[in-house]
Amino acid sequence: MSERAQRLLELADDELILGWRDSEWTGIAPTLEEDVAFSSIAQNEIGHARALYELAAQDLGTTADALAFDRRPDEYRSAPLVTLRRLDWAHTIARHWLYETADELRLAELKASEDAEVAGLAAKMDREEAYHRMHAQMWADRLRNDERFESAVEELWPYAVAVLPESLRPALSERVGRPLPSNSLLLTLGRGGEKDELRELHAEMTMVRRSIPGATW
Amino acid sequence: MTEAAVWEALAEIPDPEIPVISLVDLGVVRDVAVDGERVRVEFTPTFLGCPALDVMRDAMAEKVRELGGEPDVLVVSDDSWSSDKITPEGREKLRAAGLAPPTPREASAPTLLQLQSSAFRCPYCGSTDTKLENIFGPTPCRSVRYCASCRQPFEQFKTI
Numbered sequence: 001m002s003e004r005a006q007r008l009l010e011l012a013d014d015e016l017i018l019g020w021r022d023s024e025w026t027g028i029a030p031t032l033e034e035d036v037a038f039s040s041i042a043q044n045e046i047g048h049a050r051a052l053y054e055l056a057a058q059d060l061g062t063t064a065d066a067l068a069f070d071r072r073p074d075e076y077r078s079a080p081l082v083t084l085r086r087l088d089w090a091h092t093i094a095r096h097w098l099y100e101t102a103d104e105l106r107l108a109e110l111k112a113s114e115d116a117e118v119a120g121l122a123a124k125m126d127r128e129e130a131y132h133r134m135h136a137q138m139w140a141d142r143l144r145n146d147e148r149f150e151s152a153v154e155e156l157w158p159y160a161v162a163v164l165p166e167s168l169r170p171a172l173s174e175r176v177g178r179p180l181p182s183n184s185l186l187l188t189l190g191r192g193g194e195k196d197e198l199r200e201l202h203a204e205m206t207m208v209r210r211s212i213p214g215a216t217w
Numbered sequence: 218m219t220e221a222a223v224w225e226a227l228a229e230i231p232d233p234e235i236p237v238i239s240l241v242d243l244g245v246v247r248d249v250a251v252d253g254e255r256v257r258v259e260f261t262p263t264f265l266g267c268p269a270l271d272v273m274r275d276a277m278a279e280k281v282r283e284l285g286g287e288p289d290v291l292v293v294s295d296d297s298w299s300s301d302k303i304t305p306e307g308r309e310k311l312r313a314a315g316l317a318p319p320t321p322r323e324a325s326a327p328t329l330l331q332l333q334s335s336a337f338r339c340p341y342c343g344s345t346d347t348k349l350e351n352i353f354g355p356t357p358c359r360s361v362r363y364c365a366s367c368r369q370p371f372e373q374f375k376t377i
Binding site: 033036037039040041043044045046047048050051054055116117120121123124125126127128130131134135137138 | 264265266267268294295296297298299326327328329332350351352353354355356357361375377
C-alpha cells in the first residue's frame, strides 16, 4: 500500500469511527441542542470519511464502501482515542476538544500538501471543521475547572497525542498546555490492532452491509 | 444541444433539502461541457456529509437525458465551493423562505465571536437583534438563531 493510501485510510478511519461514536448521542444528549449538534457533527465526520475513502479507493482499486465496511476490525487504522466508548459528557467533550485541536494541526499540514487532491479535500474539510472547533471550544471553556472534565482531559491527553505523527506533537503540546507523555506510554497507543471496543462497534457498524452481501441500497 | 441549454435545464432542479433554491442558485454546478451528445457536468458538494449528494447527481443526469444528452456527472470534492458561491437571486430566495442567507466569508474561517455578534439579520423582520441558539441545525449547512425583535427562531445558512 502506498504511503498516500495509508495516510488517507488513517484519517478516514479516525473520522468514520469518531462519527459513529458521536452518533451514539443522537436522542440521548443532555439537551436538545446537543442532540442536534452531535448528530450534525457525526454526519460531517462520516461525510469526510466517505470523501477520504473515495480518494484512497482510487489508489487501491476498490470502493469507498468496501474500505469502510468490508475490512476486518484488525485492519482498521484508527487511533485509540476515537475507538474508546466513554458515554459520559465530560469524556465526550474532552475527546471532542482534544481531537479537534489535534485535527486542526493535521489538516493545516495536509492543506499545504503538494498533492493537489489531498490539499483540496483537506481545505474543504477544514471549512466544516471550523464549526466543530467552535463548538468544542465553547464547551471546553464552559467546563474548564470542572473536576470531571479536567480528569477526563488528563486521562485522554496521551491518546490525543498519539493521533498525530511525531512531527506535529510538540505543536499540540503547546496548544493544549500539557507536556508530552513518555514514548513508552505512546507506544501502547498506536494505530490499528484489535481492540475489544472497536470489535463491538465494527459488528454494529457493518451489520446492514453484511446482512445482504453485494446489495445496492 | 448548447451549454446554455444545459445550464438552463439544471437551473430548474430544486435543492433536495431547500427546494426554494435551485442547484445553479446554490452555486454547486461548476462546469458544463457539451461534446456532441456527451454532456459533462462538474459539481461540488456544499458539505461533504450532505445526504442529498446522490439525489442531486441523479437529478442532473436525468435532466441531461431529458435534453437527449448522454450525462457524465462528476462530483469534485475539492475546495471550490464556499457559501459565497450562492447567487444573489439564490440569497434572496433563501431569505424570502425564512432562511437567513450566509454572511460573506472573510479571509479566515468564521469564529464563535462573530456568530455571537449582531451581524445577523432576521429574515422575517429584518432586525439584527438576534442571537445564536445553536451552531448546528437540522442540516449540516444551517445554524439556529433567535430574533428578539419579532420573537421568532430562524435558520441561518452557515458561512463556509
